[in-house]
Amino acid sequence: MSEAKQTYDPAAIEPKWQQFWREHDVFRARNPGDPDFDPRQPKYYALDMFPYPSAAGLHVGHPEGYTATDIVSRWKRAKGCNVLHPMGWDAFGLPAEQYAIQTNTHPAETTAANIATFRRQLQRLGFSYDWNREISTADPQYFRWTQWIWKRLYERGLAYESNAPVWWCEALGTVLANDEVVNGRSERGDHPCERRPLRQWVLKITDYAERLLADLDGLDWSESLKTMQREWIGKSEGAEVDFAVDGPAAAKVRVFTTRPDTLFGASFLVLSPEHPLVAAITTPAQRAAVEAYQKAAAAKSELERTDLAKTKTGVATGAFARNPLFAADDARGRIPIWIADYVIVTYGTGAIMAVPAGDERDFAFARTFGLPIPGIFAPATGAAERDADIAAGRACCTDEVPYAAHCRTADGSLALAGRSLADAKRATIAWLVQRGCGEAKVTYKLRDWLFSRQRYWGEPFPVLHTQDGVELVPDAQLPVTLPRMADFKPGGTPESPLIRAKEWVATKDTKGRPAQREINTMPGAAGSSWYFLRFCDPHNEREFCSRAASDYWLPVDLYVGGTEHAVGHLLYSRFWTKVLHDDGRVGTVEPFGKLYNQGMIQAFAYEDGRGAVVPMANVKEDGDDAVHAATGEKLKRIVTKMSKRYGNVINPDDVVNEYGADTLRLYEMYMGPLADSKPWNPKDVPGVFRFLQRSWRLVVPEFAEKGAVHEWLRQDRPDDPALEKALHRTIHKVDGDIERMAFNTAIAAMMIFVNEATKAMDRLSRSQLLRFAQLLQPFAPHLAEELWQRLGGRGLLARAAWPQVDAVLLVDDEVELAVQVLGKVRARVTVPADADQATVLAAARQAAASWLDGKTVVKEIVVPKKLVNFVVK
RNA sequence: GCGGGGAUGGCGGAACGGCAGACGCAGCGGCCUUAAAAGCCGCAGGCCGGCAACGGCCGUGAGGGUUCGAGUCCCUCUCCCCGCACCA
Incomplete structure (x- = not known):
């Protein structure tokens, strides 16, 4: 056979190995009870945030996180773990449906086509997914269990119908959840949204607010992400206080405050314009002004209402309330009631007690309308002017400072002077409780989860509306599938297009009486709130996931994805996991142990x-x-950002066509730290390609028979000591870097090895190159597998164990030290690694002799194996 | 405004408080070649001096501090990114 040029040709080797791995089911994960399951192996569950299969196909951002988890998965397998590394499709929801509408194709078809594209693109990248476990949230065999879980939520009292105002987006033709609306506009498409009362299904996530908050502490997530969830949950502790309304209405206004200790300074109340009591308490003289203000507030957009820069607006209702701390005849206790749009109807009780001396917003409001600002503090900071201003109510103070002596009730039953902030809060609440006009209260910003959409492409609710009210579809009749509809566009009304599927809607209840199906569908986040569970047991036809499977695999050991799901998906998944736990269906209370956010x-x-x-x-x-x-x-x-408009979008397929999947994977990992955002530089891509080519060259001669290796690699021989040392260092470095997800430096270490090895190519041994292939495998699996095979490695590299490090080879016999004089490097010396301090100092003195000449050494610092520093005078 | 993260050569980025700039890109020189490409071998932070080997000084957004020693720790400031934003 003639000697042909043997070039590194990813197009030839990558599809070959992909096919081989798939045909031999190399990455199948074993569940307890499966044949070949080995109970001695530790488990490892590495999960990617599964994609929306959009029509645009895979973006280069997708393979970034996917490569990271693939590296960790392959490495964990090499370390002897039973690894679960699955992939699936988040196939229901708005993006798929919007595309279907644009192209006038049924979403079932566009979704299937998009999934096929994504699958093909991902499979070209050589990820070690267990494709036997592939799932799609739009598959009836999957959403059957989404519906089933929803029924458990309903049975536990966590799903209810509500008529409260919700975000309605005219352009999208549907209502949206709080996390899908940013500054009053839809997150997707940036369309204006408005609040409307509509009948909707809502999930009572607020029942879990405290646990969702408390359990964050134990999670290995970034602090910034945990902070985002904490702020979204928004716990605040304080009190609710009742204020009796003076006059004919005889009503009570209940307010929420985090500062009950400042009740002595409450000089007016503010209700939100939408507060239900406003109409009842408004005096005839003020009615016209109040109604005008209410109307104006309703017409304002969310953005206008929350604009911090604007000055405070409001109107007096004409009514007055009694501050419970003051006696009935005490003029200080009679305070006016105003309405203003800086008070939000959906938070707390929709009403506040205004304490201008202790709250910036109330202070600004009081200033604007000339309302009294009673001082309640007696600060003694030494800044005399400011202290006096605060005491007199000319300035506002939100810090903890001493209370004024007049913060006491007439009978002395409550006196705050001398108390700490915490103590004053406690004492005030106790006083209010005793008199039946208040109580301690914890409030959360978290709202219940709006769980229905007026769209076609989502899971139908397993719900019938009967003459007796809501009836659930029996488990045995699940899934409730979507009717096939030619026209699935939203109708522009707050009713789902399903209302037009008359034959589907009209059905019978369990007693055979006429009933209507629920026409709303579930939101996109429904299916993604439990997919990590289904991956554990994807083919189970009797259960959503067997307890044995979830007990074995959960929690997820490594979950990688972008920050955009910080408060949506991640919070919902935690919520459903806790509910399923409380229902006895899963053992864990938290689904994701370690979470890592990749950059953009x-x-x-x-x-x-x-x-x-x-x-x-x-x-x-x-x-x-x-x-x-x-x-x-x-x-x-x-x-x-990459954007079609700028024409700077990189298509992963193009990169694979030009350089191969191994280069794409390697480049994305080499760009910089996984967590950082960083720009794609097309000029850098050939650099990592060259590295792979040089790795190839270490094994394969330029001109040779097909499949041949360098002649010196055809049999074993002793390892060259210098190269062996370099290799062990590389193994050690790569191992530690994968552990801390520092893939860029792991690759740099392999590059250093290849550079050194290239210079001494003919001294390399087969054993050394086999071990190098093992190192390379998680990063560039195709090339590594090919080299392994050519070198005659035993079995498949994808199943080979991680190479061992000999600690002895990590230390040098001799080390070079920097010799500093006054912190500046002036010389270098080479000494034996185990040299004692005296020897090191003697050598260092000699080396830096000219710098020490005529000086007195006052201090000598020796950092073993690093440097010597002489402090001289 | 509040909270979090960041700023290092021409570019992407490395650096347990211990020799700043690993590794890659771009650049320069050499080898190979009729030539080019590819490949291989080198050089490469800036400034100053020297034919040169080399030597000196300055350098991690700005200014201070702690330390024998600071990109790294502390304080002040500037700019950039992300999140939240009248939540009482």
Whole structure:
């Protein structure tokens, strides 16, 4: 056979190994009870946030996190773990449906096509997923169990129908959950949204607020993400206080406050314009003004209402309330009741006691309307002017400072002077409780989860509306599938398009009487709230997931995805897990032990002099600069999101076609720390390709028979000591770097090894290259498997054990020390690694002799194996 | 405004309080080649001096501090990114 040129050709080796792995089911995870299950192996569950299969296909951002979990999965397998590494599709929901509407194709078809594209794209990248466990949330065999879990929520009193105001988005034709609306606009599509009272299904996530908050502490998540969830849950502790309304209405206004200790300074009440009591208490003289204000507030957008920069607005109702701390004849206790849009109807009780001396907002409001600002503090900070202002109510103080002596009731039953903030709060609450006009209260910002949508492409609720009210579809009749509809567009009314499927809607209840199916569908986040459970037992036809399977696999050991799901998906999944736990269905209370947020992959773009981005099609390279193709204007390079508009979107398929999947994987890991956002630089990609090519060259001669290796690698021989040492260092470094998810430095370490090995190529041994292939395997699995096979490695590399490190080889016999004089490096010495301090100092003195000449050494610092520092005078 | 993260060569980025700039890109020089590409071997923070080997000084957003020693720790400030934003 003639000697052909043997080049590194990913297009030839990658599909071959992908096919081989799949045909031999190499990455199948074994459940307890399966044949070949080995109970001695530790389990490891590595999970990616599964994608929405959008029509645009895979984005380069997807493989970033997926490569990271794949590296960890392959490494854990090599370390002897039973690894669960699954992939599936978040296939229901708005994006799929919007695309279906745009293309006038049924969402079932577009979704199937998109999934096929995503699957093909992912499979080209050589991820070690157990494809036997692939799931789609839009598959009836999957959403059957989504419906089943929803029934358990209903039975536990956690799902209810509500008519409260919800976010309605006209453009999307559906209502949206709080986390899907940002500043009064839809997160998806940026359409305006408004509050409307509509009948909706709601999940009582607020019942779990305290546990969702408390259990965050034990999780291995980034502090910033935990903080986001804490703030979203928004716990605040305080009190509710009743204020009797003076006059004919004889009503009581209940307010929530976190500062009951400042009740002595409450000089007016503020109700939100929507507060139900407003109409009843408003005096005839104020009615016109109040109603006008209410109308104006209702017409304002959410953005206008929450604009912090604007001055406070409000109107007096004409009514007065009694501050419970003051006697009936005490003028200080008679305080006016106002309405203002800075008080939010949905938080607390929708009413506040205003304490201008202790709250910036109340202070600003009092100033605007000339309301009294009674001082309640007696600060003694030494800043005399400010102290006096605070005492007199000319300035507002939110810090903990001493209370004024007049913070006491007439009978002395409550006196705050001398008490700490915490103590004063306690004492005030106790006083209120004793008199039946208040109680301690914890409030959360977290709202119940709006769980229905007026869209076609979602899970139908297993609910019938009968003459007796709501009836659930029996478990045995699940799944309730969607009717096939030619026209599935939203109707522009707050009713789902399912209302037009008349034959589907009209059905019979369990007693055979006419009933209507629920026409709302579940939100996109329904299916994704439990998919990590289904992966544990995806083919179970009797249960959503067997207890044995979830007990074995959960919690997820490593969950990787973007921060965009910080308060939506991650909170909902935690909630459902806790409910299923309380129902005895899963053992764990938290689904995700360790969570890692990858950064965003950005791109370069070019700006002209006006700061406008010039599409890439109009950008021309001119030496080191970029210029406008038409005008020749010099352009400035910036880093932005990839965007179709800028023409700087990188398609993973193109990268694979040009360089191969191993290069794509390696480049994405080499760009920088996984958690950081960083720009894609097309010029850097060939760098990692070259590294793979050099790795190939260590094994395969340039001209040889097909499949041949260098002649010196055809049989075993003793390891070259220097290369062996370098290899052990590399193994040690790569091992530690994978552990801490520092993939960029792991790759750099392998590059260093390959550079050294290339210079001494003919001294390499087969054993050394087999071990190097093992190291490379998690990162560039195809090339590594190919090299392993050519070198005659035993069995499959994907199943081979991780190479051992000999600690002895990690230490040098001799070390080079820096010799510093006054902290500046002046010389270097090489000494035996085990040299004692005196020897080291003697050598260092000699080396730095010219710098020490004529000086007195006052201190000698020796850092073993690093440096010597002489402090001289 | 509040909370979190960040700022290191021309670019992406490395650096348990211990030799700043590993590794890669771009750049420069050499080898190979008729030539080019590829590949291989080198050089490469800035400034100053020297034919050169080399030597000196300055350098991690700005300013202070702690320390024998600071990119790393502390304080003040500037700018950038992310989240929250009248939540009582």
